[in-house]
Amino acid sequence: MKHIITISRQFGSGGREIGRRLAQALGYAYYDRQLVVELAERTDLAEDYLQRIDQMDPVPIMPMTFASTFTQSFDPVADMSQEIYHKQSELIRDLAERSDCVIVGRAADYILKDKHPLRLFIVADDDFRMDRCRLKGQVPDDMTDKRLCKEIRAIDKRRGRYYEFYTGQTWGEATNYDVVINTSQIGVDRTIEMIKHLVLHWNGEYEGSR
Amino acid sequence: MKHIITISRQFGSGGREIGRRLAQALGYAYYDRQLVVELAERTDLAEDYLQRIDQMDPVPIMPMTFASTFTQSFDPVADMSQEIYHKQSELIRDLAERSDCVIVGRAADYILKDKHPLRLFIVADDDFRMDRCRLKGQVPDDMTDKRLCKEIRAIDKRRGRYYEFYTGQTWGEATNYDVVINTSQIGVDRTIEMIKHLVLHWNGEYEGSR
Numbered sequence: 001m002k003h004i005i006t007i008s009r010q011f012g013s014g015g016r017e018i019g020r021r022l023a024q025a026l027g028y029a030y031y032d033r034q035l036v037v038e039l040a041e042r043t044d045l046a047e048d049y050l051q052r053i054d055q056m057d058p059v060p061i062m063p064m065t066f067a068s069t070f071t072q073s074f075d076p077v078a079d080m081s082q083e084i085y086h087k088q089s090e091l092i093r094d095l096a097e098r099s100d101c102v103i104v105g106r107a108a109d110y111i112l113k114d115k116h117p118l119r120l121f122i123v124a125d126d127d128f129r130m131d132r133c134r135l136k137g138q139v140p141d142d143m144t145d146k147r148l149c150k151e152i153r154a155i156d157k158r159r160g161r162y163y164e165f166y167t168g169q170t171w172g173e174a175t176n177y178d179v180v181i182n183t184s185q186i187g188v189d190r191t192i193e194m195i196k197h198l199v200l201h202w203n204g205e206y207e208g209s210r
Numbered sequence: 211m212k213h214i215i216t217i218s219r220q221f222g223s224g225g226r227e228i229g230r231r232l233a234q235a236l237g238y239a240y241y242d243r244q245l246v247v248e249l250a251e252r253t254d255l256a257e258d259y260l261q262r263i264d265q266m267d268p269v270p271i272m273p274m275t276f277a278s279t280f281t282q283s284f285d286p287v288a289d290m291s292q293e294i295y296h297k298q299s300e301l302i303r304d305l306a307e308r309s310d311c312v313i314v315g316r317a318a319d320y321i322l323k324d325k326h327p328l329r330l331f332i333v334a335d336d337d338f339r340m341d342r343c344r345l346k347g348q349v350p351d352d353m354t355d356k357r358l359c360k361e362i363r364a365i366d367k368r369r370g371r372y373y374e375f376y377t378g379q380t381w382g383e384a385t386n387y388d389v390v391i392n393t394s395q396i397g398v399d400r401t402i403e404m405i406k407h408l409v410l411h412w413n414g415e416y417e418g419s420r
Binding site: 123179197201 | 328335400
């Protein structure tokens with residue numbers, strides 16, 4: 001069976017960067033929301049992509065995966081029908097069968113439950129998340145901290161709604177994941193190192209131990 | 211400043227074993243609820259103990275730290291006055307200043323907040339926790355799973371009440387910790403290895419990085 005890492009994350013916690021760099025460090029394929037949405041919508045693109053996966057194992061990170069921004073709105077009811085969700089879910093299951101991979105978002109932890117992925121949830125304190133958003137140039141200069149904090153929480157609320165709408169589980173509830181990491185003190189680099197160590201040992205000598 | 215690891219844990223998740231073995235692996239002192247309670251109550255014992263710490267750094271695990279069992283009852287209101295809590299808190303701060311250490315329970319993450327401990331919270335699924343309790347011989351043979359599950363949850367409820375009573379924070383809320391680990395899939399051994407790796411790298415090349 002392939003090795004699968006799923007990542008859910010609070011906005012601004014560094015979860016997406018952790019996913020991308022972890023995939024790179026481990027030589028796993030990397031998929032995020034943007035890519036899954038694109039592939040599920042454009043059948044021709046998906047076929048090309050799946051063919052590429054079959055030729056190379058694992059898949060390199062594709063240039064298509066671009067940064068998420070504040071301007072994206074997402075609402076489970078307005079933006080997506082159940083049919084699209086099912087199409088995306090099938091695609092995610094298909095991708096997860098083709099190569100070792102890291103999948104960020106899209107309730108992949110739930111969709112792939114029977115494949116026993118390593119389920120990560122990345123969180124951070126408000127201050128850390130605001131700093132990170134500003135540092136990445138995602139925030140207009142004149143946006144106050146109060147407003148920014150509100151925007152960040154609104155994005156999380158949408159993520160939570162999406163997750164809960166399709167899974168019936170609570171987004172961010174510790175027992176739904178294997179490791180929940182708060183990057184505020186540990187930081188992104190240490191998180192990647194720690195998870196890489198866990199995965200490399202998992203595949204090796206620790207297999208099956210309790 | 212000393213390196214401090216605090217561990218909060220759901221009953222039956224393996225958190226206490228993780229704390230003890232992590233302390234052993236890192237050469238840190240190990241303190242759990244039992245020891246803190248004993249030391250805070252018996253001044254003569256505390257003096258002896260603190261003297262031993264001053265002579266040896268770090269402190270070996272003391273034979274006093276025995277296993278918690280179902281028979282212990284704990285209620286923040288009935289069993290403990292604010293005065294005893296403050297005495298325990300002072301002792302915890304004192305211990306944390308004397309050597310690198312692992313402290314399990316006693317809201318140590320909150321008490322030592324200004325010392326920036328590595329704050330762990332260990333959780334596990336109900337099935338894992340029930341298996342673990344039975345395996346450790348803590349459960350009467352005739353106790354049903356339903357009853358056992360109820361007992362386990364009642365213990366957690368008391369732990370949560372204690373924590374919330376003294377800290378005003380929510381027990382188990384992800385952002386109050388640095389790493390929350392679900393041992394159900396990862397297991398106790400891998401958790402120890404992962405955290406050991408994090409700590410050893412923290413003190414080394416990762417210092418100060420984000």
